[in-house]
Amino acid sequence: MTSQPLTVHNWSRAILHLDVDAFFTSCEQAVHPELRGKPVVTGLERGIVAAASYEAKARGVERGMMIPQVRRVCPDAIILPSDYETYSLFSLRLFAVLRRFSPEVEEYSIDEAFVDLTGLRREYCGSYELIARKINATVTGELGIPVSIGVSLTKVLAKIASKWNKPNGLTAIPGREIHLYLAELPLEKIWGIGSNTAALLRKLGVRTALAYARCSEGFLAKHLAKPHLQVWHELNGRSAHPIITESKSSYQTISKTRTFTPPSHDESFVFAQLSRNLEDACIKARRHQLAARRLVAMLRTQEFRDAAIELKLNRPSAYPADLFRFLREGFAQIYRPNVPYRSSGVVLAGLVSARNLQYSLFENATQVEKVGRIYQAVDELRERYGKHTVQHGSSLLTQQRAQHESERGDVPQRKTNLLPGENRKQRVGIPVLDIEV
Amino acid sequence: MKDMKKGTIDHTKVQSRVATLKQFYQRKGRMPSFSEMAQLFRLRSKGAVAKVVDQMEKQGVLRRDSTGRLIPRSVNHSLRVLGAVEAGFPSPAEEEIADTLSLDDLLIENREATFLLRVSGDSMNDAGILPGDMVLVDRGRTPESGDIVVAEVDGQWTMKYLRKRGESVTLVPANARYKPIRPQRELKIAGVVTGVVRKYK
Numbered sequence: 341m342t343s344q345p346l347t348v349h350n351w352s353r354a355i356l357h358l359d360v361d362a363f364f365t366s367c368e369q370a371v372h373p374e375l376r377g378k379p380v381v382t383g384l385e386r387g388i389v390a391a392a393s394y395e396a397k398a399r400g401v402e403r404g405m406m407i408p409q410v411r412r413v414c415p416d417a418i419i420l421p422s423d424y425e426t427y428s429l430f431s432l433r434l435f436a437v438l439r440r441f442s443p444e445v446e447e448y449s450i451d452e453a454f455v456d457l458t459g460l461r462r463e464y465c466g467s468y469e470l471i472a473r474k475i476n477a478t479v480t481g482e483l484g485i486p487v488s489i490g491v492s493l494t495k496v497l498a499k500i501a502s503k504w505n506k507p508n509g510l511t512a513i514p515g516r517e518i519h520l521y522l523a524e525l526p527l528e529k530i531w532g533i534g535s536n537t538a539a540l541l542r543k544l545g546v547r548t549a550l551a552y553a554r555c556s557e558g559f560l561a562k563h564l565a566k567p568h569l570q571v572w573h574e575l576n577g578r579s580a581h582p583i584i585t586e587s588k589s590s591y592q593t594i595s596k597t598r599t600f601t602p603p604s605h606d607e608s609f610v611f612a613q614l615s616r617n618l619e620d621a622c623i624k625a626r627r628h629q630l631a632a633r634r635l636v637a638m639l640r641t642q643e644f645r646d647a648a649i650e651l652k653l654n655r656p657s658a659y660p661a662d663l664f665r666f667l668r669e670g671f672a673q674i675y676r677p678n679v680p681y682r683s684s685g686v687v688l689a690g691l692v693s694a695r696n697l698q699y700s701l702f703e704n705a706t707q708v709e710k711v712g713r714i715y716q717a718v719d720e721l722r723e724r725y726g727k728h729t730v731q732h733g734s735s736l737l738t739q740q741r742a743q744h745e746s747e748r749g750d751v752p753q754r755k756t757n758l759l760p761g762e763n764r765k766q767r768v769g770i771p772v773l774d775i776e777v
Numbered sequence: 778m779k780d781m782k783k784g785t786i787d788h789t790k791v792q793s794r795v796a797t798l799k800q801f802y803q804r805k806g807r808m809p810s811f812s813e814m815a816q817l818f819r820l821r822s823k824g825a826v827a828k829v830v831d832q833m834e835k836q837g838v839l840r841r842d843s844t845g846r847l848i849p850r851s852v853n854h855s856l857r858v859l860g861a862v863e864a865g866f867p868s869p870a871e872e873e874i875a876d877t878l879s880l881d882d883l884l885i886e887n888r889e890a891t892f893l894l895r896v897s898g899d900s901m902n903d904a905g906i907l908p909g910d911m912v913l914v915d916r917g918r919t920p921e922s923g924d925i926v927v928a929e930v931d932g933q934w935t936m937k938y939l940r941k942r943g944e945s946v947t948l949v950p951a952n953a954r955y956k957p958i959r960p961q962r963e964l965k966i967a968g969v970v971t972g973v974v975r976k977y978k
């Protein structure tokens with residue numbers, strides 16, 4: 341049974357999955373070449389590990405670990421504040437490079453992409469594996485970051501392939517060889533199968549990915565839900581998850597969180613953080629012409645205890661002025677005095693297109709339009725002079741702390757070591773190499 | 778010549794019609810319907826209006842939204858950009874300006890592979906690269922002899938001219954106070970310098 345292929349078609353489709361190895365720290369090593377081969381950790385400003393280089397992982401550093409603990413397990417670790425601006429630039433470049441090879445690119449996350457290569461063999465005069473090799477060479481050559489690539493017939497299989505041999509891996513799984521890769525693969529390693537589903541499957545006598553792939557459709561339909569059935573199709577080489585090429589226009593939710601160091605129990609300061617989260621989230625929503633129907637406010641205490649509240653808005657909006665009323669209400673319910681808080685967050689949910697919004701019956705349409713015009717002006721000012729040129733008074737307190745941050749050395753080098761003409765808010769959109777020549 | 782005339786667009790007529798549309802839009806705050814346009818343009822059928830609208834769409838004066846309704850593109854505010862509509866036949870100067878390069882386009886050939894680097898040393902002074910300058914480094918280019926490259930030589934970073942002669946590779950400075958470098962163990966070229974930016978003010 342194990343020798344029987346799952347499908348006789350080798351390449352009915354060719355889907356590539358690419359994943360940057362240790363993305364944040366790899367970006368750091370790309371712009372600071374002297375950090376290559378060394379244990380590097382990012383997340384200094386948050387006090388916990390956001391990313392660890394392979395060298396750091398080998399020394400026992402894990403994601404989410406507290407920084408003092410990192411210093412204990414790996415005393416020579418280079419611990420850096422996160423430089424999200426640079427990471428975003430690398431991310432944009434990554435997707436741009438992939439689009440040179442195929443127009444069908446799905447930006448799955450900041451450092452992960454799916455690319456549909458079907459039919460491109462003729463164009464590149466070679467196998468899909470060869471195209472994957474070219475992609476690998478281009479990304480590592482031009483961007484200087486290591487990637488792991490998997491190519492197979494479906495997204496689920498491509499993801500298994502890219503994880504097969506990390507870091508710097510390249511694995512191609514043609515249809516006739518799928519069963520060889522699934523034979524020993526634990527169920528949890530399949531994209532879309534969680535630990536609960538895996539436990540249930542084991543109770544039903546299904547123990548490996550291959551056994552799962554060989555289940556009958558009727559059996560799965562009886563015990564599992566539709567998404568798991570789609571995974572089953574994908575494992576058998578039949579595509580059920582299309583490549584979504586729209587570049588990040590359909591956000592299901594938009595969230596913005598901030599950790600402030602040191603923690604604070606100052607009520608107005610904590611609210612200012614939340615207010616800034618809301619402003620940031622709304623900026624992103626407006627950029628994608630979306631409006632939220634629900635708002636979630638979250639606070640996290642120094643002891644990592646979370647409190648959150650979800651609020652329903654009277655109408656979809658991406659204007660903080662409309663939302664502050666709800667935010668204050670929610671804040672009053674979750675905030676407890678004299679408790680030190682370490683981070684805050686806002687989630688905009690129930691997103692709808694902001695292009696043709698309906699006003700509710702009892703609303704003053706001119707008033708709503710007026711608010712819209714104000715934010716249009718705010719957005720224009722932002723584009724011209726940088727983020728938060730104009731901001732809400734309730735967010736002002738966050739800036740005092742920002743100055744403290746730079747004194748503590750928690751701000752990435754890129755933001756302190758400015759090029760001529762740059763300022764604190766706006767820098768050139770090109771990664772800067774930190775090399776002494 | 779007759780055939781040519783058939784395909785070309787009568788610009789003065791289009792202009793006057795755009796002006797009419799503009800007036801209507803400013804007065805009523807909306808676009809006219811096809812039958813209203815027939816009246817405005819003194820056309821007898823909506824089919825004729827459709828042709829005119831098509832023409833305007835091609836010229837970029839009008840746009841349609843996803844439901845097929847008309848959106849003014851230049852009628853309302855960006856008339857100045859089109860210039861042509863207000864000031865008669867487009868002047869050659871206005872036509873040309875649309876095809877200019879930004880400084881970015883001029884300096885950067887391969888956007889994804891280009892990095893900035895601030896120069897600290899003076900070993901390339903005579904090549905016109907001074908301490909404090911920003912150089913653009915292209916990681917995607919194959920370095921050729923004569924290129925200025927950023928390279929790691931035996932564990933040390935440097936920026937020099939690359940000289941290849943047969944099998945031998947030398948890194949040559951542009952400053953008499955420095956000596957050419959012959960890599961002993963290893964030479965890794967990070968990228969080719971494609972431009973220098975110096976900002977005085």
